[in-house]
Each structure stands twice: as C-alpha cells, then as structure tokens.
Amino acid sequence: MKSTTDHQASAAIPASRAGGWRAVMFLVVVLAYLAATGYVAQSDLGLQNLVLVAAVFGILAISLDLVAGMLGLYSLGQGGFFGIGAYMTTILANDYGWNVFGLLVFVLVATGLVGVAVGAMSLRVSGLYFAITTFIFTLVLTVLATDMVDVTGGLQGWLGPAFPDFPGGLQWLGTPLVWCTMAGLFLSLTLVWNVRHSPFYPILLSIRDAEPFAEAAGVRTAAIKIGVFGVSAAMAGGAGWLFSFLGVVSPGQFDWSVSLNVLVMVLIGGINTTIGPVIGAMFVSMFPNVVNINPWLQEIVYGALSILAITLLPNGVVGIAKRVLAPLVGSLDPKTDIVAVDVATAAATLPAPSALATGSEIIVECRGIEFGYGLGPKVLRNVDLAVQRGHIHGLIGPNGSGKSTLANVISGRLTPHAGQVLVKGTRADGMPASSRSKLGLRRTFQAAQLVKELTLTQNVMVGLFDRVPRIVSRAALWPMLASGRRDLAAMHRRSAETLALVGAGEWTSRQVGDVPHGIEQLTQLASVCVAGPDVIVLDEPATGLSAKEVRHLATILANLKTQGVTMIIIEHQTRFLFPLCDRVTVLNAGEVILTGSADEVRADPVVRQVYLGE
Numbered sequence: 001m002k003s004t005t006d007h008q009a010s011a012a013i014p015a016s017r018a019g020g021w022r023a024v025m026f027l028v029v030v031l032a033y034l035a036a037t038g039y040v041a042q043s044d045l046g047l048q049n050l051v052l053v054a055a056v057f058g059i060l061a062i063s064l065d066l067v068a069g070m071l072g073l074y075s076l077g078q079g080g081f082f083g084i085g086a087y088m089t090t091i092l093a094n095d096y097g098w099n100v101f102g103l104l105v106f107v108l109v110a111t112g113l114v115g116v117a118v119g120a121m122s123l124r125v126s127g128l129y130f131a132i133t134t135f136i137f138t139l140v141l142t143v144l145a146t147d148m149v150d151v152t153g154g155l156q157g158w159l160g161p162a163f164p165d166f167p168g169g170l171q172w173l174g175t176p177l178v179w180c181t182m183a184g185l186f187l188s189l190t191l192v193w194n195v196r197h198s199p200f201y202p203i204l205l206s207i208r209d210a211e212p213f214a215e216a217a218g219v220r221t222a223a224i225k226i227g228v229f230g231v232s233a234a235m236a237g238g239a240g241w242l243f244s245f246l247g248v249v250s251p252g253q254f255d256w257s258v259s260l261n262v263l264v265m266v267l268i269g270g271i272n273t274t275i276g277p278v279i280g281a282m283f284v285s286m287f288p289n290v291v292n293i294n295p296w297l298q299e300i301v302y303g304a305l306s307i308l309a310i311t312l313l314p315n316g317v318v319g320i321a322k323r324v325l326a327p328l329v330g331s332l333d334p335k336t337d338i339v340a341v342d343v344a345t346a347a348a349t350l351p352a353p354s355a356l357a358t359g360s361e362i363i364v365e366c367r368g369i370e371f372g373y374g375l376g377p378k379v380l381r382n383v384d385l386a387v388q389r390g391h392i393h394g395l396i397g398p399n400g401s402g403k404s405t406l407a408n409v410i411s412g413r414l415t416p417h418a419g420q421v422l423v424k425g426t427r428a429d430g431m432p433a434s435s436r437s438k439l440g441l442r443r444t445f446q447a448a449q450l451v452k453e454l455t456l457t458q459n460v461m462v463g464l465f466d467r468v469p470r471i472v473s474r475a476a477l478w479p480m481l482a483s484g485r486r487d488l489a490a491m492h493r494r495s496a497e498t499l500a501l502v503g504a505g506e507w508t509s510r511q512v513g514d515v516p517h518g519i520e521q522l523t524q525l526a527s528v529c530v531a532g533p534d535v536i537v538l539d540e541p542a543t544g545l546s547a548k549e550v551r552h553l554a555t556i557l558a559n560l561k562t563q564g565v566t567m568i569i570i571e572h573q574t575r576f577l578f579p580l581c582d583r584v585t586v587l588n589a590g591e592v593i594l595t596g597s598a599d600e601v602r603a604d605p606v607v608r609q610v611y612l613g614e
C-alpha cells in the first residue's frame, strides 16, 4: 500500500503565483494594521479608549466564536474567564508586585486550566444545558467577586495596575498599551485564521455536527473539545489581563450580561467567521459613543438594532458581505448525476488495505455478544460472527432484529455487556471507536453523518485524521508551516481523487448541504476509503438510492473487494446485497439464526419465513 506519508512526500506544492499574491496581500494587511495601530497609539485618549475597549472585546468575542462557532459549545462563561484574568492581574500586580508580563503567562495558564475543568462538563451536557452551566459559573464568580470584599474590593473593585512605558528610545511609538492590545487582537485573529485554514477545521466541525463520524475516523473528540475550550478560556483570560490596565476592575464588568453581550457580538458579526466577532465587538462597544443620545433611548435603539441584526442576518454582517461578493467570485457549475466509474481504473487506484486476503484469516470476530439498551430487554443475545479477510459479509434480518446495534458494537459506539469483539486478533470491545480506526476498521452510517456546510472534499479529509501526523498540534500555525501546506495539499488531492474514484468527482467543491442523497452516500464511502481501511462496516448503504445509484454502489463495493477490503454490509435490499456477498448472517430478535452463502440463506425455510415473509 502506498502510505499517506509517501503520498505527502510526493505532494510538495509548487511555488505558485497564487501563493505569491497571498503573501503580498498578507504583507499589505499587516502594514495597514501597523499604520492604524501607530495612528491610534499617538491619538488622543478618547479615541484610544474607544479602540482599546473594542479590541479587548474583539479578543473576547473571538474566544467565544472558537468554541461556539467551531464546536457548537455556546459558552456563557467567557465573562467569568475574563473576570478571573482581570482580577488576578490587578491583585497580583498591585498587592504582590508581580511583573505584568510574567502575569500574562500566569493568567493564560491559570484561566486555560479553569477552562479545561469547565470544558470537561461539555462531555456530560451540551446545547442549552451547557450554556446554562457556564452561565452559573459566571454568576457564582460575580457573587464571589462582590462578597469577598477584602480580596476583590467588593462592588467598588480595585483600580487596575499601570501598564509599563516603552523604554526611552521607543517612546515615539506612542501608548504602549495600544500596541500590546492590538498585538493581542492580531495574534487572536491569526490563530483562528490559521485553524480555519488547517485540516483541523473540518475535524472541529465534524465534532460539532457529526460526532460519530469524527470518532469513527479516529478523532478523540472528548480530548479535543476540552483542549479547545481551554484555549478559548485562556484567550478570554488574556483579554481580562488587558482590560485590567484600562481602569477599575469591579464585578459589574464581568457579570452574566457581559457573557450575553459577547454572544450578541458574535451573532451580529457572524458566527464561525474569522473577522465577524471583531466587527460585532466594534458595533457593541462603540455604539454608546457613536450614537450619543439620551441613555434610555440609546439602550432601546441598541436593543432593537441587535434584535434586527440577529433575526434578519442569520450569518451576521460577514454572511451578508459574502452573499454580496459571491457573484463576483463566480459560481460553480452544478452537476446533477453520479459519474460512471471505470472499474479497472478504480480497482487499480483506490487506497488499498494493509494486506490482501490470505487464506481464511478471520479479521473481525464477535464471540457471545450480549447487549441491551438501559434496563430494557436484550437486543443482542449470544451473537457469534466471524468475518473472513477479503470477504463481503452481509448482515440481514427483520426490522429491529439488532443489525445496527451489532454494527455499533463492532465499530465501538456501544460496549457489549458480555462477549468479545476481536479485530485482527486484537481484543477491541473495550476500545473507544476512535481507537478502532487505528486497527484499520472504518464505518459508514445509515443516515449520512457529514458536515453540511463543508465541501465534499473537506468532509472526506476528516477520514485522513489518523493518517497525517500532528494535525492538532500544528493547527495554530498550519498555513505558516511548509510541512502544513504540503500535507494539506496532499490531503486535498487524495480526498478529491477518492471522491472521483467513487464517482462523485464532479461535486468535490460543493457543500454537502447542496448535494443529493446519493452523492452524500458516496461521500461517506469516500471518507472511509480515503484512509485505505482493512474493514468497512456499512449500515444500509443503499437506503434512499435510485436503482441506477444502487448499481453504481454495487460496482464500487465490488472494486473495493478486489482491492482486498473486507466489508460487513447491513442491508435490506437482498437483490443488491446477495450477489456481492461471500457469506451472509441472518439475525432475528437479537440472535443469529443462520450463517451461510447467499444461496443457502435464500433457500433456508426459517429465513424465508421470518425474513422474506414466505
């Protein structure tokens, strides 16, 4: 098998003209940013304060967008992390004389660790419950900050520390806090932009929208959620560190309304967009200064504008801008059909498994599997299954007989109550789904688990997660690393090639939300084939496909078999399944009633009675 690393090594990006233009654009943006920062740093205090507050809230909004936009974790705890950063800086600098830059490191680490602890809750609660839990976290911190008067100064708070001046020779640069804050904003934007342009981005979105898909591709979703939440909390703590230099630090500046306001900023600017949260932060923080009217009228106008923006612009200001600019960028030529596959080519070029079929080696084995949901009756009873390497093994049975449950037990979504699962001779029943992909076991789902807002290619790239080294650790710098650009190009190419080989090559840059069901199914298949698996478990792959699409799917699966890929296929459409199968196992009411060739199964009177209804 040609390994992914070989693939990457042969995929160095040529120094393209597009890359050169991108570098020039980046340089222009950086110079403009530096010029704007220099201008503000030498302006009057009024403008400086306006920009500083907007920039600090910009960082805070980016920190929320990182978890809400990319992971779907709507945190109302950002105000709490912000407050912890500001209080730590104020108290440790004023009372204990800590160096403020040393404090920055301390604050980032401390708030990051608190974030890891809070993020761990996301494994137990999600959606609204996660938002409420983080809201309570902020509420409790505000109460503590109000009541622990000796430490926090109570409702009055403390005056924050002074920010150090530039050394003598650099004083012409103006106010150092402006430079430092704008550097913080730039770093936060760069971090998010880099992640968005790395293969970690589709992985984050797959955790958000299709967690079982991510796990089946080898992604340790729990660790990633907790880690990213820690980074987000550290960013909010860093914003708090900056905020402490702006004046008084008191509970009112970090209460629950701040967390809600930050969410409003993200929604107005555009959730899951790099620049959107900063635009929202500018709008919200500058509004009272720009619209200088009676305070109560100002609140009403602000509230009305926010409601209008959130309801009328579901993707925020950035969403509108993208829609306006889309015609200028040009639209894709939509195709509406699968593409016939050249069987010989596909067989020769689909990523191959680690070994071709040898003898009668059993590659997946279930021994005495017992399983039931909660306190309900057993759904699987003493199930034995032996799948030979290189075979297509069908799994049939009436509705509710336990086929999908068995697929989930084999692939690791469910842990059996008794019995063993062995993959290539290794005990796998105690392993999480993400570890089984390392054994070469992949799966597809009955209802396609994909990320609708990503392209087909990006979805397929998720399947390469454990085939490319250090995707997570390189994500923050990805586009800046030569290895990152090379690996991304290789992943992109290999994903597009695999899509082409399953017959969806004309759709690679379309979003999953815009393609028909048949193409979704092929994308699922490509996302597992791209990794060159040894075994694929397919749960009702022909459901919802037209007759032509079913024939096409049968061709692809037959091709995979000639490559040596073992498949366990759950399917009701026996006319599609039986010609493909080497062996078929029939389940009824959670028990195996027969395993044999398709002809034996077809001829068995019990099977004809319970399943074929004869």
Ligand SMILES: Nc1ncnc2c1ncn2[C@@H]1O[C@H](COP(=O)(O)OP(=O)(O)OP(=O)(O)O)[C@@H](O)[C@H]1O
Binding pocket: 373, 379, 397, 398, 399, 400, 401, 402, 403, 404, 405, 406
């Ligand atoms: N999450 C769940 N919680 C409780 N019971 C479940 C759950 N999932 C499935 N079941 C029950 O377990 C039994 C087996 O379901 P399963 O989906 O494995 O059957 P199946 O053979 O795949 O059915 P189908 O062909 O309709 O997909 C059914 O009685 C079903 O109602």
